[in-house]
Amino acid sequence: MTEEPQAKGRPTSPGERGKQLVVVANRLPVSWIERESPGRQYGWETSPGGLVSALLPILRERAGAWIGWSGAAGQAPEPFDHQGIRLRPVQLSAEELELFYLGFSNATLWPLYHDSVRFPEFRRSWWRSYVDVNQRYAEEAARSLEDGGTVWVHDYQLQLVPAALRERCPNAHIGFFLHIPFPPGELFAQLPWRRQLLEGLLGADVVGFQTELGRRNFVTAAVRYADARRIDDEVLEWRGRRIVARSYPISIDFTAFAELGADPAVRSRSEEIRDRLGRERKIILGVDRLDYTKGIDKRLKAFETLLARRVNSDLPSPVLVQIAVPSRELIPDYAEIRERVESYVGQINGEYGTLGRAPIEYHYKSIDQRELAAWYLAADVLAVTPLRDGMNLVAKEYPATRVDGDGVLVLSEFCGAAHELVDALLVNPHDVDGMAHSFERALSMDEEERRTRMGSLRDQIASTDVYAWAEGFLEDLNR
Ligand code: F6P
Numbered sequence: 001m002t003e004e005p006q007a008k009g010r011p012t013s014p015g016e017r018g019k020q021l022v023v024v025a026n027r028l029p030v031s032w033i034e035r036e037s038p039g040r041q042y043g044w045e046t047s048p049g050g051l052v053s054a055l056l057p058i059l060r061e062r063a064g065a066w067i068g069w070s071g072a073a074g075q076a077p078e079p080f081d082h083q084g085i086r087l088r089p090v091q092l093s094a095e096e097l098e099l100f101y102l103g104f105s106n107a108t109l110w111p112l113y114h115d116s117v118r119f120p121e122f123r124r125s126w127w128r129s130y131v132d133v134n135q136r137y138a139e140e141a142a143r144s145l146e147d148g149g150t151v152w153v154h155d156y157q158l159q160l161v162p163a164a165l166r167e168r169c170p171n172a173h174i175g176f177f178l179h180i181p182f183p184p185g186e187l188f189a190q191l192p193w194r195r196q197l198l199e200g201l202l203g204a205d206v207v208g209f210q211t212e213l214g215r216r217n218f219v220t221a222a223v224r225y226a227d228a229r230r231i232d233d234e235v236l237e238w239r240g241r242r243i244v245a246r247s248y249p250i251s252i253d254f255t256a257f258a259e260l261g262a263d264p265a266v267r268s269r270s271e272e273i274r275d276r277l278g279r280e281r282k283i284i285l286g287v288d289r290l291d292y293t294k295g296i297d298k299r300l301k302a303f304e305t306l307l308a309r310r311v312n313s314d315l316p317s318p319v320l321v322q323i324a325v326p327s328r329e330l331i332p333d334y335a336e337i338r339e340r341v342e343s344y345v346g347q348i349n350g351e352y353g354t355l356g357r358a359p360i361e362y363h364y365k366s367i368d369q370r371e372l373a374a375w376y377l378a379a380d381v382l383a384v385t386p387l388r389d390g391m392n393l394v395a396k397e398y399p400a401t402r403v404d405g406d407g408v409l410v411l412s413e414f415c416g417a418a419h420e421l422v423d424a425l426l427v428n429p430h431d432v433d434g435m436a437h438s439f440e441r442a443l444s445m446d447e448e449e450r451r452t453r454m455g456s457l458r459d460q461i462a463s464t465d466v467y468a469w470a471e472g473f474l475e476d477l478n479r
Contacts, residue, residue: 020149028068099129138164163203182214198226210416257400260373270377285379302435389415399457
């Protein structure tokens with residue numbers, strides 16, 4: 001495989017240089033790619049996304065390592081270097097893939113932490129596997145860590161790692177960041193292993209959340225179920241140690257998306273898209289992992305309501321382009337939502353389409369960042385309407401890409417991004433009529449209002465990019 005360009009990014013602040021940093025996340029920041037043409041090519045490719053591009057330059061500077069899973073069950077590859085960073089793969093057997101990853105992480109914690117929009121299953125065999133796998137990640141981290149080094153643990157799959165690591169490395173600086181929501185007390189209370197999970201997190205020095213709401217829910221749960229003592233809103237005391245709980249809303253590489261938005265090839269691809277879909281038609285775009293938390297089915301219902309209202313109108317009918325990225329397909333709830341979404345798309349197209357012109361264009365695939373940026377430029381409206389979402393970075397990528405200052409963001413009140421992006425059209429995704437009304441309002445908004453709102457969204461996102469996010473967290477951790 002040809003050598004990839006190294007992820008750029010801002011360097012860390014001078015005070016942090018030289019201190020070793022180890023990142024622990026469920027997945028490694030690379031995937032194994034095999035391409036048949038042109039010529040057979042294979043190798044590790046850096047995964048796209050803000051978190052990876054923010055952390056790689058910091059890790060390079062701080063002689064760090066990244067511990068994670070390669071994405072395949074069975075024997076883990078030997079540790080290897082990628083773009084100047086030591087990657088240490090953790091092994092997951094086929095059974096652990098089922099019990100730890102598909103089971104406890106994604107069929108217990110994932111639905112429970114997303115407002116129980118699907119029923120979370122509580123199975124003891126899944127929990128036991130979660131404990132074992134978390135211990136393994138902690139052991140691997142301990143092996144890579146110098147005395148007094150810094151470890152940054154990520155996300156819901158690894159909530160027991162901070163305490164497991166604290167036992168092995170009492171002097172380490174341990175940080176944990178939860179990328180998804182931390183649920184309200186009445187939901188978290190259902191978890192049979194709630195105390196153990198909280199004790200796992202309380203092994204950290206700094207526990208970070210996407211929103212103030214998440215931080216508050218955690219602090220309340222830690223006091224109630226793990227006997228932590230509240231010192232103030234952001235500080236807990238537990239077993240003689242102080243733990244900071246704070247919100248750090250994650251962001252994106254604003255400049256990288258703005259550069260894509262200004263790239264002539266991306267712009268010309270977006271013109272092609274507009275020509276193909278019909279210049280006179282307005283485009284509403286949805287881009288989501290195909291996950292039941294994203295509310296794609298409700299979005300389709302709202303779009304259908306909009307079409308029904310416009311049946312006798314002279315306005316050209318809009319097109320909804322839904323890009324659904326395949327995800328966790330082995331979990332029954334994911335297979336079910338895919339079936340539901342696809343049959344609904346067929347039904348709406350059957351009812352409202354004309355020959356050669358469907359009201360919904362549906363793609364079930366991953367797309368690369370350049371193609372995604374072209375879609376962002378082509379879209380008059382971006383609909384981000386999850387039922388619950390930790391942050392939702394698509395909601396930040398769209399305004400960042402719109403260097404032309406146009407476009408409207410319709411955003412669910414129930415995602416973390418809604419706390420910051422107050423100039424979006426905020427919607428309740430459970431209110432189908434309300435959402436249809438907001439689509440209508442977005443499609444007919446005058447240019448001045450569009451530009452004013454988009455300008456504020458862009459300013460907001462530019463002011464706190466993913467590099468500032470990572471620096472802010474690490475500064476607190478190394479204080
Ligand atoms: O948002 C949570 C998250 O786990 C991300 O970290 C990840 O990129 C995404 O969901 C996809 O999840 P998975 O690793 O299960 O494919």
